[in-house]
Amino acid sequence: MAEKELPGGYRGPGPGEIAVVGLGPGGEEEMTPRARRALERAQVVVGYRTYVDLIAPLVKGKEILISGMTAEVDRCRQAVERAAGGARVALVSGGDPGVYGMAGLLLEILAAHPRAKGIKVEVIPGVTAATAAAAALGAPLAHDFAAISLSDRLTPWEVIASRIEHAAAADFILVLYNPRSRGRPDHLRRARDIILRFRSPETPVGVVRNAGRKGEETWIRDLATFLDLPVDMASTVIVGNSRTKVVDGRMVTPRGYRL
C-alpha cells in the first residue's frame, strides 16, 4: 500500500519517527550534516526556546512546539504524541543530546507510552559543550576526565559532592556542566573547596561562556581566583589535573609524551 501524504505533510495512519537532534554548540558551522538533514526532513520541531531560536532559519515554515527550560517531560511527550500520529518529529537538544540532554528522557517516555508502538527513533550526536569549550581554551581534556553537572534539581547534592571528591582524588580533569544559576549561587564555590583538598590553588581553570556560538568568551585562571568570573548557566568550567599548564595563553593537559 502506497503511503499517502496528508495535508500538512502528515502521513496516515502508520506511526511516524523521532530524531533526537544534537545541534552542537549553536552555530550552523558546528552542526553536522546529519543533524541538518534531520531538521530539514522533520515536519514538527520540538524544543526549548533558546535552541529553537538558534536554528530558526533552518526550520522556517515548519510546525514548531516551544517550551520552557524545565518542561523536558512535556517536550518528550509532545514528540511521542506527534510521532504516534504519523509525523516526522525533530526533538532538538543543545550540544550532544545524550549528555545531560533529551535523548535519555525521550527513550524512557517512549518505552512507557501506550501509543509508542512502531515509532522509529534515531539519536543524532553533536559536538558537546565539554569539547567545544576545551577547543576554545586549548587542549585541557587531553587526558582522563570526569563530566559532572552541578545542578541538584534531579540529583542530591551529596551525590554530586561525592563525585567531585572522587574525581579530584583520582586526578581527573573535571568538566563542570550547569556550574552556577541564581537558584544555586554557591555550588561552584563548594565544588572548588572540595577540589582544593586534593589539588594546588595554582591548578589552571578555564571558563567558557557561549562556547562555539555568538558572544563566546574565554578565561583562564586558577583554582584560587576563578570564582570571581561571571560564570553562569551558559558557561562550562574545566578544572585541570595536576599536570595541566598554561602554555602561550592556552590551557593544555600533557598526555605524557617525551618531547
Next chain:
Amino acid sequence: MAEKELPGGYRGPGPGEIAVVGLGPGGEEEMTPRARRALERAQVVVGYRTYVDLIAPLVKGKEILISGMTAEVDRCRQAVERAAGGARVALVSGGDPGVYGMAGLLLEILAAHPRAKGIKVEVIPGVTAATAAAAALGAPLAHDFAAISLSDRLTPWEVIASRIEHAAAADFILVLYNPRSRGRPDHLRRARDIILRFRSPETPVGVVRNAGRKGEETWIRDLATFLDLPVDMASTVIVGNSRTKVVDGRMVTPRGYRL
C-alpha cells in the same frame, strides 16, 4: 603590504597557520562544516593513515603527509615546520582533537619550537567517540560520566586503575577509550574486575565498534558477560551506573525525572 601567493599555494615569507581538525567519528555526515572548510582551505594535510583515508576525497590533490599510529610527535613537528614555512596546515584527528587527540601535543610542541613565532593555531572540535557510541546505544551518558583510556603507553597502569576505582566508587558512568589491543589483551578484564567491586554483575555494558562510521556494530550486555565481545582498538566501551537500564533494546541512564 599585500600577501603574495607563491606557486603551490605557499605564502611567503610570513608564518602560516595550523588547524587541528576534529573529523568526528569518520563519516562525512558527522563532520562539521567548520572542519570541512578547514580541510578545503589547507595546503598541507598531516595525519595518521586511517584518518586521512576517511577524508581522501576531500583532500585530493593536496600535499599529504601520512604517518603511523605511534608517530604523533613527528606529525606535530611536521605540522609546525610546514606552517613555519608559510603553509596552511590541517592536522587531522579522529573524533574530537582535544580528547586523547592531537591538539594538546601540538600546542606543547609549538610552544617549544624555535620557529613557531607568529603561527596561528585553531582547534576545531568534533563529535567525540564517547557521544557517537552513546548515540548508537541509546542514551547511556545522560548523567555524570568519566572518560578513561586503558592504554598504558603513556600512563602507568596504577594511575589508570585508581581512576577506574574512584569512578566506580562514585557511581560515574564509565567510558573506556582504547579498551583492548594486542599489546594489552588483559586490561579490559582488570578494569571490569575493579568495577565489579562496586557494581552489580547485571550492570549494562554497551560496546560500539566503528561508532559513526562504515561497519558500525553495537552490543548491549552486562558486566558479567561482555568480555566475550570482539572489543578492539576501534571500539568504545560504556559501563552504566547503578541506575542504567536496558529499555526496548537500548541502553539508557535515567537523569531522575519523575515520570
